[in-house]
Amino acid sequence: MTKIFKKYGKGLGAYILLSTMLWLSIFIIFPQILMVNYSMWSYDDQAQELRWQEADKLDEKRYELEQILKKEPQNNSIKKEIKAINSKIAEIDKLSQYPEKVYSAKNYEYLIENKLHRKIFFKTIWSSILVTLIALIVCYPIAYFLAHTASKKGKILLFIGLIIPYWVDELLRTFAWFMLLSYNGVINTALISIGIIDQPIEFFQNNSAALIGMVYAYILFMLFPIYNTLETLDKNQILAARDLGASWITIHKRIIIPYAKPGIAVGTIFVFMLTAGTYAVPSILGGTNSIWFTQIIYSWFFDGGNWNQGATYGLALLVLCISFIMIMLKVFKVKLEDMSK
Amino acid sequence: MIKFNSKTILNISIKFYFLLFFLYLFLPLLVVSFAAFNDSSIPTIYPWKGFTFEWIIKFFSDTALMKAILNSLIIAVGVVLLSIPMGLAGALFLLSVSNKAKNIFYAILVSPILTPGVIIGIATLVMWNSLFGVSGGIALTIIGQTTFISSMAMLLFMSRLQKFDKNLELAAFDLGATPSQLFFKVTLPFLKPAIYSATALAFLQSIQNYNTTLFLIGTESAITIHIGSMIKLGLTPVLNVLALISILIVVILSILYGIKKREENR
Amino acid sequence: MGVSIKNVFMKFGNTTVLKDINIDILQGEFFSILGPSGCGKTTLLKIISGFLEQTSGEVHIYGEDMSGVDANKRPTSLIFQNLALFPNMSVKENIAFGLDVKQIDSKTIEKKVNKLLNMISLEEYKDSMIDDLSGGQKQRVAIARALAVEPKVLLLDEPLSALDLKLRQHMRRELRDLQKLTGVTFIYITHDQGEALAMSDKVAVMSKGVIEQISTPQELYNNPRTPFVASFVGENNEFNGEIIEKLPTGVLVKTLYGNFKVKSKDSLQVGTNVKLFIRPERFSFIEVGAKSQKPRDNSIILDINSSSFEGAMVNIYLKRDKNDLIKKDIMIHKKNSENLSSKLSASLKVFFDDHDILLLET
Numbered sequence: 001m002t003k004i005f006k007k008y009g010k011g012l013g014a015y016i017l018l019s020t021m022l023w024l025s026i027f028i029i030f031p032q033i034l035m036v037n038y039s040m041w042s043y044d045d046q047a048q049e050l051r052w053q054e055a056d057k058l059d060e061k062r063y064e065l066e067q068i069l070k071k072e073p074q075n076n077s078i079k080k081e082i083k084a085i086n087s088k089i090a091e092i093d094k095l096s097q098y099p100e101k102v103y104s105a106k107n108y109e110y111l112i113e114n115k116l117h118r119k120i121f122f123k124t125i126w127s128s129i130l131v132t133l134i135a136l137i138v139c140y141p142i143a144y145f146l147a148h149t150a151s152k153k154g155k156i157l158l159f160i161g162l163i164i165p166y167w168v169d170e171l172l173r174t175f176a177w178f179m180l181l182s183y184n185g186v187i188n189t190a191l192i193s194i195g196i197i198d199q200p201i202e203f204f205q206n207n208s209a210a211l212i213g214m215v216y217a218y219i220l221f222m223l224f225p226i227y228n229t230l231e232t233l234d235k236n237q238i239l240a241a242r243d244l245g246a247s248w249i250t251i252h253k254r255i256i257i258p259y260a261k262p263g264i265a266v267g268t269i270f271v272f273m274l275t276a277g278t279y280a281v282p283s284i285l286g287g288t289n290s291i292w293f294t295q296i297i298y299s300w301f302f303d304g305g306n307w308n309q310g311a312t313y314g315l316a317l318l319v320l321c322i323s324f325i326m327i328m329l330k331v332f333k334v335k336l337e338d339m340s341k
Numbered sequence: 342m343i344k345f346n347s348k349t350i351l352n353i354s355i356k357f358y359f360l361l362f363f364l365y366l367f368l369p370l371l372v373v374s375f376a377a378f379n380d381s382s383i384p385t386i387y388p389w390k391g392f393t394f395e396w397i398i399k400f401f402s403d404t405a406l407m408k409a410i411l412n413s414l415i416i417a418v419g420v421v422l423l424s425i426p427m428g429l430a431g432a433l434f435l436l437s438v439s440n441k442a443k444n445i446f447y448a449i450l451v452s453p454i455l456t457p458g459v460i461i462g463i464a465t466l467v468m469w470n471s472l473f474g475v476s477g478g479i480a481l482t483i484i485g486q487t488t489f490i491s492s493m494a495m496l497l498f499m500s501r502l503q504k505f506d507k508n509l510e511l512a513a514f515d516l517g518a519t520p521s522q523l524f525f526k527v528t529l530p531f532l533k534p535a536i537y538s539a540t541a542l543a544f545l546q547s548i549q550n551y552n553t554t555l556f557l558i559g560t561e562s563a564i565t566i567h568i569g570s571m572i573k574l575g576l577t578p579v580l581n582v583l584a585l586i587s588i589l590i591v592v593i594l595s596i597l598y599g600i601k602k603r604e605e606n607r
Numbered sequence: 608m609g610v611s612i613k614n615v616f617m618k619f620g621n622t623t624v625l626k627d628i629n630i631d632i633l634q635g636e637f638f639s640i641l642g643p644s645g646c647g648k649t650t651l652l653k654i655i656s657g658f659l660e661q662t663s664g665e666v667h668i669y670g671e672d673m674s675g676v677d678a679n680k681r682p683t684s685l686i687f688q689n690l691a692l693f694p695n696m697s698v699k700e701n702i703a704f705g706l707d708v709k710q711i712d713s714k715t716i717e718k719k720v721n722k723l724l725n726m727i728s729l730e731e732y733k734d735s736m737i738d739d740l741s742g743g744q745k746q747r748v749a750i751a752r753a754l755a756v757e758p759k760v761l762l763l764d765e766p767l768s769a770l771d772l773k774l775r776q777h778m779r780r781e782l783r784d785l786q787k788l789t790g791v792t793f794i795y796i797t798h799d800q801g802e803a804l805a806m807s808d809k810v811a812v813m814s815k816g817v818i819e820q821i822s823t824p825q826e827l828y829n830n831p832r833t834p835f836v837a838s839f840v841g842e843n844n845e846f847n848g849e850i851i852e853k854l855p856t857g858v859l860v861k862t863l864y865g866n867f868k869v870k871s872k873d874s875l876q877v878g879t880n881v882k883l884f885i886r887p888e889r890f891s892f893i894e895v896g897a898k899s900q901k902p903r904d905n906s907i908i909l910d911i912n913s914s915s916f917e918g919a920m921v922n923i924y925l926k927r928d929k930n931d932l933i934k935k936d937i938m939i940h941k942k943n944s945e946n947l948s949s950k951l952s953a954s955l956k957v958f959f960d961d962h963d964i965l966l967l968e969t
Contacts, residue, residue: 003437003438004434004437004438006520007436007437007520008433008437008520008521008524009519009520009521009524011521012520012521012524013520015430016430016433016434016437017434019426019427019430019431020427020430020431020434020446020450022427023427023430023431023450023488023491024446024449024450027453027465027484027487027488027491028449028450028452028453028488029449030468031461031464031465031467031468031469031488032464034464034467034468034471034472035460035463035464035467035468038467038471138362141355141358142358142359142362145355145359149355156599156602156603157599158359159599159602160595160596160598160599161363161366161367162366163595163598164367164370164588164591164592164595165366165367165370167545167591167594167595168370168584168587168588168591169548169549169565169568169587170549170551171549171551171565171568171569171572172373172568172583172584172587172588173369173370175373175568175572175580175584176369176370176372176373176584177369178572179369179372179373179376179384179385180369180372184383184385185385186372186385186386186387189385189387189388190387193387216365216369269455273455273456273457274457276457277457277458277459277460277552278552279459279551279552279555280551280552280565280569283569283573284569284572284573294457294459294552297459297463298459298555298556301463301466301556307467310463311463311467314459314460314463314464317457317459317460318456318457318460321455321456321457321460322455325455336444336447336448336451337444337447506689506691508687508688508689508691509691509693511658511678511685511687511691512685512687512691512692512693513693513704513708514678514679515656515658515678515679515683515684515685516679516684516704516705516708516752516753516755516756517679517680517705517708517709517756518679518704518705518708519679519708522708526704526707526708527693527695530695530696531694531695533695
């Protein structure tokens with residue numbers, strides 16, 4: 001730590017240290033800790049229920065007393081009693097505004113026991129893996145030829161062609177597919193007018209539209225990392241291998257793919273993470289039958305009003321992504337530090 | 342006479358593959374753009390009902406949309422102002438800690454990039470709401486986006502700093518510069534290109550962010566949130582105008598970027 | 608005294624990189640530190656400039672003890688191997704940097720920079736960016752930048768190593784002239800003995816963290832005091848031997864190639880193991896079978912292994928005895944005047960005078 005001050009001087013060193021610690025704590029670590037904390041407690045519904053029952057009883061009693069009071073308006077003891085009941089009800093109201101927190105595994109149990117949600121969670125995993133695989137298979141040849149056979153001038157042109165769709169907003173790109181795939185959309189109308197089909201295909205009712213949209217939305221996150229690593233591969237290595245009599249398949253298997261590993265790992269991680277964590281694509285391209293896990297999380301927060309349950313679901317998604325990253329880093333034997341390239 | 346040997350076949354199939362890939366990338370964008378001019382009440386290009394500028398006029402008079410764009414710009418400026426100095430500090434910090442500590446801090450500081458945006462949104466909302474009573478809005482959105490956009494900026498700074506000749510530091514020091522003079526006269530000018538690209542990246546990422554913003558924007562609006570609700574409730578070709586304009590902006594930016602890259606290559 | 612280094616030791620963990628270094632460098636001297644890579648010369652330079660702190664010992668610059676004085680406070684300037692010019696600044700700004708950071712007024716800076724630009728004759732390039740300069744020009748800017756802060760001592764860390772041969776030889780002269788012009792003490796680090804011999808007033812030869820010899824270039828070449836210096840500075844042929852007899856003018860040394868008469872002033876004991884060194888240019892030779900002259904002392908007949916044409920010179924390599932522990936071929940020079948290289952026969956008879964042999968105890 002003293003090295004920071006020695007290297008940057010007092011003022012600058014203090015800024016660097018302070019800023020980084022602030023980012024680390026308030027922006028990154030504390031929010032996650034609080035999310036974990038939220039997932040572990042819930043409001044005590046039972047206590048709340050008992051309170052309401054008691055309030056109901058008091059209310060009934062008050063009604064009875066009020067009836068009596070109507071008959072004997074001068075009865076001071078009943079007046080007093082009603083007053084006491086009123087303050088009691090007010091107290092209960094106040095308490096029920098701040099219900100007790102109870103720490104338990106309840107939220108987790110709910111996630112595990114809810115069949116539908118569990119199914120959607122696993123669907124999210126499989127679909128994300130599928131999207132990742134498609135992206136990898138489509139992008140590898142593109143990245144390779146772009147890095148190694150395109151001329152310098154053509155490379156820049158192709159590169160521009162790739163960053164345009166990459167930089168266009170994810171929502172707008174998804175909207176494009178919404179236009180193409182919707183019930184009265186471009187594809188359906190075209191197919192009907194040609195006479196291939198006579199009923200519009202309901203892409204949104206199965207997962208196909210959402211999957212198509214996800215591949216489209218995230219495919220370039222696979223392409224660029226692979227391209228970046230392949231671009232630094234010395235072309236002479238390929239020539240040397242060719243010269244030594246290796247076939248194309250061998251060259252890819254023994255030289256190019258091993259070299260591209262860090263890029264493949266980064267691309268795979270990004271596409272998986274983005275797909276598993278997307279809210280935009282399924283909410284636009286999905287129907288009622290193709291709910292995504294993130295949509296459940298959203299509704300826990302903003303429709304159901306149960307943040308604790310929502311935090312638990314969020315945590316499940318986070319754990320899924322972390323596990324995937326760990327597995328990929330292991331499989332590709334890449335370190336996290338190598339990824340910054 | 343064309344001779345079909347295996348090499349020409351390979352060449353043709355590569356070109357065909359590229360063509361297909363680019364068609365796949367661009368056709369949807371073209372469809373979206375053209376629909377902006379179709380005189381139809383729903384966004385489509387087929388059937389074509391005639392050419393119109395109506396939607397473009399409606400776009401500029403859509404006050405809710407303009408408000409959303411303005412909010413997004415405010416958020417983006419806030420994110421740039423926070424994330425660039427913070428990412429830079431992070432990169433400089435990592436440069437000056439021991440190797441073991443470096444790996445741990447690095448993992449923590451890049452983790453926001455590897456975390457789904459939804460999670461960052463939830464975690465930020467939960468913390469600020471439960472500890473400080475802050476509810477969703479522009480400020481909270483800036484905070485949430487800054488969390489991971491700082492990491493992106495930091496990576497850009499780190500890769501630039503990797504190319505920094507350490508001897509420059511020693512030379513400046515040897516010539517009598519103090520550490521802060523060294524930073525402001527040598528290191529910072531060296532980082533200038535990275536600062537520009539990090540700013541552009543941060544701006545773009547902020548404007549286009551949806552997943553994190555969704556949880557943090559509260560009752561305010563932002564452009565992506567507005568687009569999302571437009572698609573679901575009240576879809577008109579005004580959205581196509583928005584798409585057309587942003588695609589045009591991106592095309593111009595990409596061409597500028599390409600020109601710059603070509604100059605660098607020379 | 609310009610720079611004096613007293614009993615300096617440097618240890619990194621358990622490895623001792625510098626061992627009891629003692630050097631005195633006069634004011635205004637061009638002093639070189641010569642040694643193979645890994646000998647510790649760069650470490651020593653870093654200690655003088657203040658980038659490293661020695662484990663023990665002292666460095667004095669112009670009489671002042673430098674312990675605890677940081678690099679940016681020392682009256683030294685360092686020229687880096689890769690020059691380390693600031694790429695984001697123009698030539699002028701580079702040269703002005705050291706003055707700029709001391710917040711000297713801009714007029715004084717301007718004047719000084721112009722003077723330096725004049726000295727390195729790069730006035731018309733003052734607004735050029737560094738990347739637009741040639742290798743030699745960059746070199747000069749680096750020197751001007753270092754001299755701008757008026758250092759008492761200029762430290763140079765193999766600054767010529769990146770240049771091509773022609774330019775390197777040109778820059779040697781230029782550096783030497785600059786040093787004489789400015790009168791600044793130069794400490795020059797190099798592994799190239801040609802550079803050290805050509806430029807320096809004095810040279811210190813280093814090996815494995817120890818100073819082997821400090822003397823003038825001539826002295827270093829003619830009278831090396833250790834076997835390392837004898838073989839590192841210039842080409843030399845080494846022979847192992849043992850003194851077997853004392854002679855009036857020296858000693859008789861027994862080697863695998865016969866007994867050699869060697870001139871020696873020292874009082875050496877019979878039975879001492881010694882090393883003999885003979886420079887390639889000190890040999891005379893005749894072809895075997897040529898008309899034999901009268902028999903001479905110190906002569907050997909050896910087979911030719913190979914020869915190489917070096918322009919002004921032909922190097923002839925002779926095979927050693929197969930029992931010799933030294934495997935390196937014996938090298939002799941032959942002037943190129945007699946175009947003899949193609950006609951060399953299989954063996955040569957070589958001989959040398961007793962005063963052309965250097966004798967060192969092992």
